[in-house]
Amino acid sequence: MLKLDETDLRILQSLQEDGRRPYTDIAKEYGISEGKVRFRINRMLENGVFEFVIHTNPNKIGLHVQAIIGIITKIGFRDHVAEELASFKEVRFVGAFAGKYDIMIQAYFSSNEKLVEFTDHYLSKVNGIEKSDVFLELKDYKDSFSYIELSNE
Structure with a gap:
């Protein structure tokens, strides 16, 4: 390292x-x-310490609906489900978690109808998902990738 x-x-x-x-x-x-x-x-x-990326403002490109979706998987299916979810273009983040949900995803949509279409037509067909809960973002207070804070001495 x-x-x-x-x-x-x-x-x-x-x-x-x-x-x-x-x-x-x-x-x-x-x-x-x-x-x-x-x-x-x-x-x-x-060494993979960082990478240069463009952080696009979803609202400026027509993605006005952000959802965090908590997913409970069948035992032994977490990796399979995570890999399949990662393949969807709407999904920005997929992570394994301890707690109520096995997997949490963050996804962006142009409308509520597109979110419903995603959950009804795509998410529902992923083998190994037992249950999912959708959380809609109402207001964005902070969205940052800045982790380093040094004092200005």
Whole structure:
């Protein structure tokens, strides 16, 4: 496992604030060379510490309905169900959980009708699902992928 030092964490924090930020600006801010910033970013990318992704605002592209769906599976079917759910384009996240639900998914839809179609025509046909509960998001208070917070010393 790659050991990250404070410089790595500061670089990550800078990229979380603005992933398009030039390496020269990051280097200048932390008093290191652009080559060192580039080397560290490439090393972290190669080691899977982070990846560059575009985080699209679902509402801006017509996906106005977000659902979190809790799923209870038949014993021995969790992996099969998770793999099948991961194949649906509407599903953004699939995770195994301890507690009431074996699997939780997050999915986006253009309308309530599309959500109903998904649950009635697709989810209902996945072999191994025993029960599901749908939770609709009413308001988004935070949606972030920023995990690093360093003090500005």
